[in-house]
Amino acid sequence: MNERISALMDGELDQSELGHNLKRLASDHELRNTWETYHLIGDALRGHAGQGYAAKVEARLADEPMVLAPKREHSSAQRAGWLGMSMAAGLAAVVLVAWMALPQTKQELPPPVATAPASTPAKVPATAVAAEVEDYVLAHQSFSPSGAMQGVATYVRTVSDEGGR
């Protein structure tokens, strides 16, 4: 059947065959997938799979959450990661001390300026992200009613070993 599809795509089928094959295509899900794949291959070969497809893949990827928990098994690479993390954490501590040394003034939420298009974010080390996320989760934790059921146990999320140390 696959040759038929390719013939159909190339317009090589006669009238009667065309009707028959279109009908099969309409009723058969798998065939339609093949049809779409062939078109995709064709488009890619012609170099214009471009905008639509890439955008779709990108949108799909953007929809996938980043899981903030590296696997434990990979030892050496991860150890290097941890070293990076503790260095980053150390740096964060230095920054914190520097900040604490400055006179503290109570700030109002600054009003936003006219909306500027957000620039594409630069890639950042997972360590900084983890430290930031940890602060958010810690601040959030106290207000979750699930804490009223589980007590202080839910704070394990904020002192998780993979949380950035």
Place this chain on the structure above:
Amino acid sequence: MSAIRLPRQLLVLVAALLVSHWAEAQSDPAARQWLQRIYSATQKLSYTGTFVYYHDDQVETSRITRLVDASGPVEKLEALDGVPREVIRKGDEVVCYLPSTMTMKVDKLAGRKSFPAILPEQINGLSEYYVIRRGGVERVAGFPCQIIVLNPRDGMRYGHKLWADLHTGMLLRAKTFNERNEVMESFTFTQLQIGGNIERDRVRPQFAGKGREWHVENSGAELANLADAGWTLRAQPPGFRKITEMTRTLGGKPGVGHMVLSDGLAAMSVFIQSSAGSSAPPGLSRQGAISIYTRDLGNHRITVVGETPAESVRFIANAIEHRGP
């Protein structure tokens, strides 16, 4: 116009009544009483035990101790795997000890109770968004437990399965499920002593008073009205209501807006801060049952964190708007 509006309101009212009626019919009242038992057990009991936290194919073991005496409840959580870390909660104050960075994070909000009281009405209200029913009886850490299942009625919240000790009501295991019935995270006691003699030392921080330099990071949380600064929510996912709002210092940045919404079981926090110096890229991330969605709005960064599906945190993040004074 008013002639049209009245029947529509009536229709909404009738629909709401039907829904709540249907909700009542589907939920098991005995299961709701079990939830009430769990909440009051958490407030009353003293205990010490070891539990396992599982998320994203990882397992971590911690020790937890809760002591209630004349001076009120004190709780301590100690990580038993990896670097020793501790969390101590007393009254309205939570302190995290992170020895690897010599950091002490202090979160205190004056007037906040360590355990917000859960009223029976709130538990009944839950059945509008979850089907609550009893499961069988299973043993956890040697204790026979009643299983209670909360199935969400929409995609805006996760499902929960709870195992509560038949005698005390104490929660011994909790699992959170997504819409595909996959476990997002779980807490399980492997060993537990309820009541009996628990020494005060077990809830004291082991790091305090060792004479080393600790960096204290204070949250400086203060109740605030974020609408005064122009920040409002255009819409909320069904069932989620704003429960409190404040400003706090977060990651060294003061004046971060923090708004909390809850459906009575799950909660979401909205953080509003200047986007300068934020390292996390905008987008979606996840840790166990916690979803995080970040986006930029003007020169502000909006971050929503909650033990809810991605859909809910994204909904809230997109519903935040700023109106100039």
